[in-house]
Amino acid sequence: MTEYFLQAFIYLAAAVIAVPLAKRLGLGSVLGYLIAGVIIGPITHLVGEETTTIQHFAEFGVVMMLFLVGLELEPKKLWQMRSRLLGMGGLQVGLSAALLAAIALFFSQPWKAALAIGLIFSLSSTAIVLQTFEEKGLTKTEGGKNAFSVLLMQDIAVIPMLAFIPVLAAPDIAASSVSLKETAAHHNVSLVAGLPAWGYALVIVASVGALVLAGHYLSRPLFRYVASSGLREIFVATALLLVVGIAALMNLVELSPALGTFLAGVVLANSEFRHELESNLAPFKGLLLGLFFITVGAGINMQIFVEQYQLIIGLTVLVMVVKGLVLMGLALMFNIKGADRWLFALSLAQAGEFGFVLLSFSIQNHVFTSEFASVMQMVVALSMFLTPLLFIVFDRVVVPRFRRARQQRDKDTMHDDIHETGEVIIAGIGRFGQIVNRLLTANGMKTVVLDHETAQIDNMRKIDIQSYYGDTTRPELLDTAGIEHAAMVVVAIDNRESINTLVKHIKHAHPTVKVLTRAFDKGHSYELRLLGADYIVAETYHSALELGAKALEMLNIHPFDVEQKRHAFCQIEKEATEELYETWKHGSEGQRFDQNYRKLFIELEGKIKKAMLEDRLDQHNSSERGWTPPPKGYDEDLKNNER
Amino acid sequence: MNKNKILLLYAHPSQRRSDVNQPMFEAARSLDYVTAVDLYGEYPRFKIDIDKEQQRLREHDVVVFLFPFYWYSTPAILKEWQDLVLEYGFAYGAGGDALHGKWFMCALSAGGNEQAYRAQGYNHFTLRELLQPLEQTARLTGMCYIPPFALFQSRTAKDENRLSTHIQDWLLVLKGLHTGAIDIDAAMALNKLNDNLDCVIGDVVREEQRND
Numbered sequence: 130m131t132e133y134f135l136q137a138f139i140y141l142a143a144a145v146i147a148v149p150l151a152k153r154l155g156l157g158s159v160l161g162y163l164i165a166g167v168i169i170g171p172i173t174h175l176v177g178e179e180t181t182t183i184q185h186f187a188e189f190g191v192v193m194m195l196f197l198v199g200l201e202l203e204p205k206k207l208w209q210m211r212s213r214l215l216g217m218g219g220l221q222v223g224l225s226a227a228l229l230a231a232i233a234l235f236f237s238q239p240w241k242a243a244l245a246i247g248l249i250f251s252l253s254s255t256a257i258v259l260q261t262f263e264e265k266g267l268t269k270t271e272g273g274k275n276a277f278s279v280l281l282m283q284d285i286a287v288i289p290m291l292a293f294i295p296v297l298a299a300p301d302i303a304a305s306s307v308s309l310k311e312t313a314a315h316h317n318v319s320l321v322a323g324l325p326a327w328g329y330a331l332v333i334v335a336s337v338g339a340l341v342l343a344g345h346y347l348s349r350p351l352f353r354y355v356a357s358s359g360l361r362e363i364f365v366a367t368a369l370l371l372v373v374g375i376a377a378l379m380n381l382v383e384l385s386p387a388l389g390t391f392l393a394g395v396v397l398a399n400s401e402f403r404h405e406l407e408s409n410l411a412p413f414k415g416l417l418l419g420l421f422f423i424t425v426g427a428g429i430n431m432q433i434f435v436e437q438y439q440l441i442i443g444l445t446v447l448v449m450v451v452k453g454l455v456l457m458g459l460a461l462m463f464n465i466k467g468a469d470r471w472l473f474a475l476s477l478a479q480a481g482e483f484g485f486v487l488l489s490f491s492i493q494n495h496v497f498t499s500e501f502a503s504v505m506q507m508v509v510a511l512s513m514f515l516t517p518l519l520f521i522v523f524d525r526v527v528v529p530r531f532r533r534a535r536q537q538r539d540k541d542t543m544h545d546d547i548h549e550t551g552e553v554i555i556a557g558i559g560r561f562g563q564i565v566n567r568l569l570t571a572n573g574m575k576t577v578v579l580d581h582e583t584a585q586i587d588n589m590r591k592i593d594i595q596s597y598y599g600d601t602t603r604p605e606l607l608d609t610a611g612i613e614h615a616a617m618v619v620v621a622i623d624n625r626e627s628i629n630t631l632v633k634h635i636k637h638a639h640p641t642v643k644v645l646t647r648a649f650d651k652g653h654s655y656e657l658r659l660l661g662a663d664y665i666v667a668e669t670y671h672s673a674l675e676l677g678a679k680a681l682e683m684l685n686i687h688p689f690d691v692e693q694k695r696h697a698f699c700q701i702e703k704e705a706t707e708e709l710y711e712t713w714k715h716g717s718e719g720q721r722f723d724q725n726y727r728k729l730f731i732e733l734e735g736k737i738k739k740a741m742l743e744d745r746l747d748q749h750n751s752s753e754r755g756w757t758p759p760p761k762g763y764d765e766d767l768k769n770n771e772r
Numbered sequence: 773m774n775k776n777k778i779l780l781l782y783a784h785p786s787q788r789r790s791d792v793n794q795p796m797f798e799a800a801r802s803l804d805y806v807t808a809v810d811l812y813g814e815y816p817r818f819k820i821d822i823d824k825e826q827q828r829l830r831e832h833d834v835v836v837f838l839f840p841f842y843w844y845s846t847p848a849i850l851k852e853w854q855d856l857v858l859e860y861g862f863a864y865g866a867g868g869d870a871l872h873g874k875w876f877m878c879a880l881s882a883g884g885n886e887q888a889y890r891a892q893g894y895n896h897f898t899l900r901e902l903l904q905p906l907e908q909t910a911r912l913t914g915m916c917y918i919p920p921f922a923l924f925q926s927r928t929a930k931d932e933n934r935l936s937t938h939i940q941d942w943l944l945v946l947k948g949l950h951t952g953a954i955d956i957d958a959a960m961a962l963n964k965l966n967d968n969l970d971c972v973i974g975d976v977v978r979e980e981q982r983n984d
Contacts, residue, residue: 696819759860766865767912 160517166426184424190417199394218282225251241297254481272472344396404597408605445511453478468531475519479512556601562621620646636661705733779832783839783850792881825857834875841882863913872914881926921965948973
């Protein structure tokens with residue numbers, strides 16, 4: 130037990146020290162994790178052999194990441210991506226594999242090994258690239274989106290590669306390592322061992338079908354049931370259960386768990402529980418991915434590196450240059466422009482974590498000797514290691530160059546620029562939020578609606594309003610709902626304390642995001658003002674005024690007069706509110722509505738009454754001032770002036 | 773010498789469709805001697821703040837209305853503004869001398885061509901004649917009226933590349949109003965100010981504008 134604690138301590142400590150440091154130096158968290166790994170692994174030998182075991186475990190982080198990626202992608206969007214996915218992704222895998230295989234052949238590798246090398250190095254690192262995109266906010270850029278399609282295609286391509294690699298086995302390696310085969314066939318539980326090909330195909334179709342159907346029909350009642358319990362940790366457990374369950378099922382039928390969870394993610398992308406799932410799983414994903422990167426760093430075999438560093442560095446550079454050139458070509462072909470082209474080419478030039486998987490699989494299947502494979506492994510690791518540096522090149526060299534060019538262009542077309550309005554997050558979709566949402570969406574604004582009542586969300590979804598389940602006062606939910614890119618948050622929930630918590634959090638964590646909020650009453654609106662809300666409206670004020678005005682009309686006051694009086698009422702109220710607020714603010718806690726405040730309030734009532742009365746005395750007054758006729762006989766004066 | 777401060781009251785109810793007035797407003801807004809007020813933007817519900825508007829008038833030497841010509845008059849909010857702000861005792865009548873000595877000018881765009889705005893044309897009156905209510909308002913409130921700065925056939929001005937010269941002239945006129953270098957007598961003879969900008973605005977201003 131002590132040993133586990135010690136190990137966990139070492140890994141965590143390395144991450145805690147190295148990652149913030151790396152981020153501060155502008156290197157990104159991925160490089161931080163990798164460096165932490167190198168320090169505790171090959172440099173200080175604080176951790177040893179167990180890194181490989183941990184790595185297998187940590188690969189689950191990749192699985193989770195793909196689930197989360199899937200959640201972001203609705204089936205419709207996936208379908209829209211098909212040409213990029215198959216065309217660009219397919220070409221990337223095909224061309225890189227062919228070119229790299231040709232180079233391997235040139236270095237007199239047997240053709241089978243050369244082909245395997247080509248396939249292995251054609252893949253890039255989903256983990257590093259997506260994590261970095263997210264960190265640097267590049268996910269929504271043109272380069273980021275295209276890179277994502279390619280990565281997705283690569284993840285899909287891993288499956289046929291796993292099927293294909295055994296065919297490439299070299300007989301002489303197989304003969305020399307019978308013992309290896311026994312360990313390779315190890316204790317994997319499999320449902321499909323010994324099935325004929327058609328049977329296997331059937332099982333695959335059945336399990337994928339089951340996954341999609343269950344995701345579509347069973348998940349919702351399950352989540353609703355769990356959500357109704359109101360226990361947050363059970364929801365977290367459910368989310369984990371889901372991902373682990375799918376991964377297990379995929380392993381049982383020997384499919385890629387990453388792909389399975391991705392698919393499940395896509396199925397759930399339309400679900401109202403999407404944001405809640407995301408915010409629950411994101412910390413697990415982050416930690417596991419971090420662990421994964423640490424193990425990559427720790428797994429670097431310094432001895433091999435020292436012995437053959439020229440070869441390894443040479444090969445790494447060669448691989449990255451070839452892949453980069455292929456990507457550049459594709460970017461030209463698919464018309465990716467400017468800085469995005471560079472982002473696309475630089476971000477995907479490394480080999481990826483699936484490279485490790487395929488390499489160990491290749492050893493098991495006697496495609497390479499294990500010595501040869503460990504050199505290859507070093508190349509994969511080193512290329513991953515260099516990727517954060519390429520991102521730094523992108524940030525420091527490419528972006529400034531294109532920014533200058535763009536600024537020039539923007540200057541030239543200043544009058545044509547269109548204001549990009551961000552999304553609006555509406556927290557609470559009850560009677561209040563619904564009206565706000567209808568007005569905004571009817572005007573083409575993009576809204577994200579959140580509520581903690583599953584029934585409410587159900588109703589909204591029935592009338593095609595995009596809405597999500599979740600406790601809006603939780604910061605993570607706001608993060609996944611995209612508060613980073615939001616222009617404002619409309620707080621329309623009806624619980625006074627929750628409103629305050631939410632407003633306080635947003636104004637603290639995202640000071641630039643505007644907060645428009647509903648207040649229960651006057652006192653509450655003062656509280657919200659103190660918390661920094663940008664616009665506050667008492668929830669009953671305007672409807673009550675409307676009704677009051679109608680009442681006056683029905684008491685035979687002319688509608689236009691009523692309108693003026695209503696306006697005057699609002700004006701006086703508004704001015705007095707300032708004064709009342711100051712008094713309230715300076716009153717001590719619990720005594721804010723003290724004698725002083727009450728006096729002011731009574732004064733306000735008096736003021737309003739006076740303003741309304743003045744009208745009857747036909748004097749200048751704030752409700753009808755503008756249309757007061759000039760005094761009788763004034764035209765005589767004007768005539769005299771003219772002379 | 774204290775130069776004139778200009779109060780620009782802009783009235784356009786559909787600014788995203790505006791080809792002429794909006795660019796003129798934007799151009800004027802960047803000048804430090806112009807206070808540019810978007811009336812529809814400030815009072816979307818027509819609840820004009822009389823005190824605020826009167827204070828603005830007091831603080832400026834030149835009042836300019838900028839608007840598209842609607843039914844031979846201003847858009848509704850400018851009429852509302854006049855009805856409310858030009859109060860008895862402020863702008864006219866006993867003690868109503870707040871505007872005395874200020875300059876007043878309209879800058880407007882009209883859809884028809886200039887030939888339509890004359891006795892023989894289908895509009896039967898010249899632009900200057902049609903604006904007589906404003907001219908008389910200026911006179912009654914003691915302001916010096918300057919004939920309008922106008923653009924005809926405004927709907928096609930952008931396509932026909934007439935806009936950039938118009939805006940250059942507009943900036944020149946604003947500069948003239950600011951420096952006071954406007955020949956009022958020469959201007960009064962004109963139907964619209966841009967009929968003969970050369971003789972209305974002095975060379976000095978022209979030179980300065982070129983250097984800016």
